[in-house]
Amino acid sequence: YMVLLCYPRCTTCQKARKWLEANGIAFEERNIKDNNPTLTELKDWHQKSGLPLKKFFNTSGQLYKEIKLKDRIPTMSEDEQFSLLASNGMIVKRPILVGEEFVLVGFNEALWKDALGIQ
Numbered sequence: 001y002m003v004l005l006c007y008p009r010c011t012t013c014q015k016a017r018k019w020l021e022a023n024g025i026a027f028e029e030r031n032i033k034d035n036n037p038t039l040t041e042l043k044d045w046h047q048k049s050g051l052p053l054k055k056f057f058n059t060s061g062q063l064y065k066e067i068k069l070k071d072r073i074p075t076m077s078e079d080e081q082f083s084l085l086a087s088n089g090m091i092v093k094r095p096i097l098v099g100e101e102f103v104l105v106g107f108n109e110a111l112w113k114d115a116l117g118i119q
Helices: 011-022 039-049 062-066 069-075 078-087 109-116
Strands: 003-006 028-031 096-098 103-105
Touching: 003 011, 011 109, 039 078, 039 096, 039 103, 062 069, 103 109
Parallel strands: 003 028
Antiparallel strands: 003 096, 096 103
16 A cells, blocks of 8 residues: 655646556555645655655755755754655655555656566
């Protein structure tokens, strides 16, 4: 059972959804803007992903640029970063694929194939 967090108008998210469907992967879709990740989810996913926390930020997003996060993140504590991510789904990098054993952030076909055991 997997959850795909995405923003319907994001082309990368659309690509990821089509890829999952083409590979016969069952998933539940969740709109990251309408139903943004909670603090608890983010902390859990960060731990499962093995990625640095900064990888969870949507660095190409408008909001990220508007509130000048590039300059602010390095001086923020981890708790402050988690709170910020939980405050608005549009700040969070997408798509995010959450499985039992893994969390994939951003769509990278090779990494997704590997995590899902697809040849």
